Amino acid sequence: MAVDPVCKMQVDEATARYRSEYRGKTYYFCAPGCKKRFDGDPEAYLK
16 A cells, blocks of 8 residues: 555555656545645655
8 A cells, every 4th residue: 555645544555546657756645635745846855
């Protein structure tokens, strides 16, 4: 299981509908809103 970097919810990588690549790593999201927030400022969620 991956952890959504925005809301910290657990996400199954195999079934995740929302994902982003950043600096060579794949991040998984529970909802499109979390993906949009992450894509707007990834560094804010990786600290």
